[in-house]
Amino acid sequence: MLHTDFYRSRLPHIQPLGGTFFVTTRLYGSVPQIEKQRLSEDFLLRKQQIIARRDHTPDELDRLTRQYFAAYETILEKSNFGPKWLAVNAIAEQIARALHYFDAKRYELIAYCLMSNHVHVVFTLNDEAVSLQQVMHSLKSFTASKCNELLDRTGAFWEHESYDRLVRDRAELHRIVQYVLHNPVKAGLCQCWQDWKWTYIKPEYNDFT
CATH class of the missing domain: 1.10.287 (Helix Hairpins)
Structure with missing residues (x-):
């Protein structure tokens, strides 16, 4: 059965457990x-x-x-x-490892792109006992702790709120994955998305590229 978790903030958040989501989170103060x-x-x-x-x-x-x-x-x-901490290889690597760690545990990781001050990620929740809010809290709190340690700093690392969008169908998923993969190209950082070190797509979804 599909459940939905709502929480109040400046943006509407519709979070059916087991849904596929496009999530963007950015650095604090960016x-x-x-x-x-x-x-x-x-x-x-x-x-x-x-x-x-x-x-x-x-x-x-x-x-x-x-x-x-x-x-x-x-x-x-x-x-x-604002900060550009994700441009530091050690920081980006820490975040990429965390994204992959939860793959097949709390979600099916479909794609992501790490930019200098924000992250785009697409995944499908695969544990109906865990909400999107819980997944993002775990990811953000863990990576904030590890990255602050690497940067020898304290304080907020991520903005409290993330943008999340429930993916309605496969056509929309295709458009979103394309957007995520080509984000560094659009920003003028590379000519081909495959050249960006911190872009990932699961092989099963290669037909979306």
């Missing part, structure tokens, strides 16, 4: 506070305007959420603001 506030206020205002209309559709809210994510992504890709 977006200026003034930009975070501007994006959040704009998102909430536009959301209220949509909901206020009696004829609004779920697709409109879904489109707004995707636009909100795209705005954050543009800032992350183009800004020199």
